[in-house]
Amino acid sequence: MFSRSALVFLPQCGQVRNMATLKDITIRLKSIKNIQKITKSMKMVAAAKYARAERQLKPARVYGNGAVALYEKAEIKAPEGVANKHLLIGVSSDRGLCGAVHSNVAKAIKAKIATLTGEGKEVMVVNVGDKLRNILQRTHGSYLLLSCKEVGRKPPTFTDASIVATELLNMGYEFDQGAVIYNRFRSVISYKTDEKPIFSIDTVANSENMGIYDDIDADVLRNYQEFALVNTIYFGLKESTTSEQSARMTAMDSASKNASEMIDKLTLTFNRTRQAVITKELIEIISGAAAL
Amino acid sequence: MMAARFLRRSLPVLRQARCYADAPSGSAQMSFTFASPTQVYFKEASVKQVDVPTLTGAFGILPAHVPTLQVLRPGVVTVFNDDGSATKFFVSSGSITVNADSSVQLLAEEAFPLDQLDVAAAKANLEKAQSEMVSASDEAARAEVQINIDANEAIVKALE
Numbered sequence: 001m002f003s004r005s006a007l008v009f010l011p012q013c014g015q016v017r018n019m020a021t022l023k024d025i026t027i028r029l030k031s032i033k034n035i036q037k038i039t040k041s042m043k044m045v046a047a048a049k050y051a052r053a054e055r056q057l058k059p060a061r062v063y064g065n066g067a068v069a070l071y072e073k074a075e076i077k078a079p080e081g082v083a084n085k086h087l088l089i090g091v092s093s094d095r096g097l098c099g100a101v102h103s104n105v106a107k108a109i110k111a112k113i114a115t116l117t118g119e120g121k122e123v124m125v126v127n128v129g130d131k132l133r134n135i136l137q138r139t140h141g142s143y144l145l146l147s148c149k150e151v152g153r154k155p156p157t158f159t160d161a162s163i164v165a166t167e168l169l170n171m172g173y174e175f176d177q178g179a180v181i182y183n184r185f186r187s188v189i190s191y192k193t194d195e196k197p198i199f200s201i202d203t204v205a206n207s208e209n210m211g212i213y214d215d216i217d218a219d220v221l222r223n224y225q226e227f228a229l230v231n232t233i234y235f236g237l238k239e240s241t242t243s244e245q246s247a248r249m250t251a252m253d254s255a256s257k258n259a260s261e262m263i264d265k266l267t268l269t270f271n272r273t274r275q276a277v278i279t280k281e282l283i284e285i286i287s288g289a290a291a292l
Numbered sequence: 293m294m295a296a297r298f299l300r301r302s303l304p305v306l307r308q309a310r311c312y313a314d315a316p317s318g319s320a321q322m323s324f325t326f327a328s329p330t331q332v333y334f335k336e337a338s339v340k341q342v343d344v345p346t347l348t349g350a351f352g353i354l355p356a357h358v359p360t361l362q363v364l365r366p367g368v369v370t371v372f373n374d375d376g377s378a379t380k381f382f383v384s385s386g387s388i389t390v391n392a393d394s395s396v397q398l399l400a401e402e403a404f405p406l407d408q409l410d411v412a413a414a415k416a417n418l419e420k421a422q423s424e425m426v427s428a429s430d431e432a433a434r435a436e437v438q439i440n441i442d443a444n445e446a447i448v449k450a451l452e
Binding site: 056058059060062063066067069070073074157158212213214215216219220221223224227228231234 | 325327328329330331332335347348358359360361362363385386387389391392393395397398399401
């Protein structure tokens with residue numbers, strides 16, 4: 001008796017198929033085909049932009065390495081133990097669909113903030129690129145000093161870097177040392193989050209090895225430091241765009257591949273469903289004819 | 293045969309004599325890097341001398357120059373290669389670093405070989421900038437026009 005009432009309440013609504021009808025499969029197939037066209041064209045665009053970015057990266061690399069050579073050769077570092085102020089410049093871009101580019105930089109920034117605040121030092125963050133701001137705003141919004149938009153549409157120029165540096169210096173945050181955090185381009189399929197140091201004028205002037213450099217007065221050092229800041233930002237921007245375009249290329253490539261796999265599977269399902277519907281109609285016709 | 297063996301033995305000696313000596317006073321070679329953001333002219337090359345125009349005056353840099361940092365002024369940079377030839381470039385601004393190991397990094401914001409510059413266009417720009425100077429209103433605009441004038445004057449002087 002119980003089993004009979006259980007049977008009554010079993011839902012039997014029309015075609016209780018887990019597989020969709022032909023109409024549904026057709027709609028899905030069309031939409032996935034459209035998406036595949038879009039991702040393919042995005043891949044082509046990213047490939048073209050990547051080729052140009054890589055070409056421009058070669059001289060920019062020599063230039064950027066020359067700019068930080070002083071810090072490496074003179075082994076300039078800020079005095080330890082003093083409560084100094086830090087500045088982190090995260091370089092990314094506004095546009096998405098490029099893999100883990102933005103989240104890698106954000107992760108590095110968050111880790112650095114954690115270690116620095118743990119040591120009791122003051123940190124502020126400048127982010128170049130809207131995506132970075134979106135990621136950092138939620139949890140580390142209080143550390144954001146300056147935010148730059150409209151990055152990533154056109155290849156970055158030296159003028160862009162100098163605008164960022166000018167605004168940063170005009171903000172008046174007296175930092176002692178800091179770093180530019182960016183994605184260093186290694187190859188088409190790999191990039192690595194890296195950082196380049198930046199120092200304030202006082203830190204450089206008071207560093208021990210600076211004594212060997214002769215004939216430096218405060219004005220010259222200030223000009224030199226401002227120029228070095230722009231150069232470091234420029235270097236980070238160039239490397240970052242190249243990594244971003246190559247990451248976008250690989251991401252869109254795998255998206256197109258996934259889409260074509262889905263299309264294949266769906267086409268098979270479509271054919272099977274079509275054949276099943278035809279068979280069912282035939283059976284109906286035949287059984288109907290047999291009933292006559 | 294004896295002569296050949298003698299020659300062969302003396303040759304490595306010759307090569308050793310031509311090698312750069314490990315002088316205790318530091319390397320006698322200058323590793324010269326000259327680049328602008330868009331182009332590299334010299335990358336860790338070895339040159340004999342470089343003449344640069346800086347804010348504190350023009351000076352020439354030879355290997356084992358005393359380390360220094362300087363800021364560039366619009367003017368002509370002359371590079372004397374090892375083989376004696378000299379190439380001239382016009383730089384707008386930038387910085388130069390001479391390190392203790394005799395490496396020199398000359399980073400210019402804009403740098404072009406002199407033959408890519410047009411003296412007529414430079415003169416026209418100079419006149420335009422000088423007339424703008426009269427009508428410049430505030431400090432910032434005046435400073436910009438002054439920079440314009442300085443740069444164009446330097447170009448005209450370099451090309452004449």
